[in-house]
Amino acid sequence: MVCSIGVIFLFGSLLPWSNGANDFFTSTGQMTDLLHTEKDLVTSLKDYIKAEESKLEQIKEWASKLDKLSAIAVKDPEGFLGHPVNAFKLMKRLNTEWAELESLVLKDMSDGFISNLTLQRQYFPTDEDQIGAAKALLRLQDTYNLDTKTFSSGDLPGVTHKATLTVDDCYELGKVAYSDADYYHTELWMAQALSLLDEGEESPVDKVTLLDYLSYAVYQQGDLDRALILTKRLLKLDPDHQRANGNLKYFEYMLAKQMKMEQADEGTKKEEEVGQTNQKKGPSLDYLPERKKYEQLCRGEGIKLTPRRQKRLFCRYYNNNGNPRYILGPVKQVDEWDKPRIVRYLDVISDEEIETVKELAKPRLRRATISNPITGVLETAHYRISKRRATVHDPQTGKLTTAHYRVSKSAWLSAYEHPVVARINQRIEDLTGLEMDTAEELQVANYGLGGQYEPHFDFGRKDEPDAFKELGTGNRVATWLFYMSDVAAGGATVFPEVGASVWPKKGTAVFWYNLFPSGEGDYSTRHAACPVLVGNKWVSNKWIHERGQEFRRPCGLTEMV
Ligand code: OGA
Ligand code: FE2
Secondary structure, eight states: OHHHHOOSOOOOOOSOOOOSOOOGGGSHHHHHHHHHHHHHHHHHHHHHHHHHHHHHHHHHHHHHHHHHHHHHHHHSHHHHHTSHHHHHHHHHIIIIIHHHHHHHHHOOTTHHHHHHHHHHHTTSOOHHHHHHHHHHHHHHHHHTTOOHHHHHHTOOTTOSSOOOOOHHHHHHHHHHHHHTTOHHHHHHHHHHHHHHHHTTOOOSSOHHHHHHHHHHHHHHTTOHHHHHHHHHHHHHHOTTOHHHHHHHHHHHHHHHHHHHHHHHTTTHHHHHHHHHHOOOOSHHHHOOHHHHHHHHHHTTOOOOOOHHHHHTOOEEEEOTTTOHHHHSSOEEEEEEETTTTEEEEESOSOHHHHHHHHHHHHHHHTSSSOOOSSTTHHHHHHHHHHHHTOOEEOTTTOOEEOTTSEEOEEEEEOGGGOHHHHHHHHHHHHHHOOOSTTSOOEEEEEEOTTOEEEEEOSSOOTTOTTTTGGGTSOSEEEEEEEEOSOOSEEOOEEETTTTEEEOOOTTOEEEEESBOTTSOBOGGGOEEEOOEEESOEEEEEEEEESTTOTTTSOHHHHHHO
């Protein structure tokens, strides 16, 4: 109905978008490289400016010298040329010196800078990366219920370096939402850009363009009245705006029609009408209930632990039934949740160990494909990566897409690579009492801007028969997760099925069983890593497998599970 009228417009397509490997911005390591690249480019740009200035200086000197000379010469040309030296110098100037000046004027001082820029450009983010980063901001906005004003003023919790969004930045976010037919966010960000302009911010983006997008986004969400008001405002600024003039008539026509229908059947139809044009893609419509719960938990809301249950959670010194390595120095163990049982160990990895693990992982996080150098394990590593990058169904289109599933970078570390890795594996074995030989390698993950891991099970389900077959070690019986950084805001590990949120705390680790002692998967362990709002998040985890645990799974814990 709407499109057939043909008055309503679509803007030309914006930046191209595909679901490729747009994960540049997902790890802080690469972003750090970009910052350094940019710093080098600024140095090179400053060198260019200096060279250009010194060139101009030379030209200026020449000009002023000749200015003086010719002023004297033209006063009495014959007398001037009567001096043989002057005559000779005139010849010399015209024959050679002007040519020298010409080459100086023509000299290109930008070579160094331009070649530097060309060289570095190959590492620059692409349109896809920029769109990905914009979408990450929109996602954060939804998850953490942040209004556009707070966001654009940079007033986020826990920030140390305040950063604000300009009119153009807001406009850019609006356009990304628009090209995704996400009119909810289009409206929010175009309105924010407009209000910054209204507050007097200077920008090359004009109000007419913003109002054009805004009225369309509002119209798409079914608010004809506001669409009309916005179109009128646009026409005040640009009375000849063709599309707006067309839309004005269309909106008035639609409103009149609506009014008639309302009068005819007392407004019962109106709702339907609005419903039809309402293509709002805001958080309220297409988010699944699980997503709602997940987002709530990410914000630290909706945690479902009654005071009675809370009272039964304890903390204690723990040495795993007298493990010799922990008798003298037991670790602090805290109950985070009862069902499923999630325990946290405090101070189980030192800052030095964390640094070593991060340094070992960093060069690998930068690589597009991550593989374990050990032969044989390599395939497994690929398998894990592809599993983590698994395709998901886009709720909008039903199409398979790679977006959002896990936005992080990971690397695998083997015990033989560094004594610290071996020591860490041993520690997990000592504290859990579980066999590490059949566990997967230590995985290190770094979540950057908007980095997250959507709700998932760590264990393989029955409908995924081949999940861990190639490993030959059975299913993932338990998960050990080290937090290797504090996160300024966001980044919790949440369990939407049971309403638990676990907050990252540097040096601690959480542990839970994914399977019941029977080998059945415990569906209440479904969990997710919330997007990082401010800061960045480092974790490392160990996925422990069934084989080898036959005589090891401690009885104390099995009773609880
Ligand atoms: C995992 C996982 C959660 C987190 O690695 O399996 O779910 O908070 N991580 O990083
Ligand atoms: Fe997980």
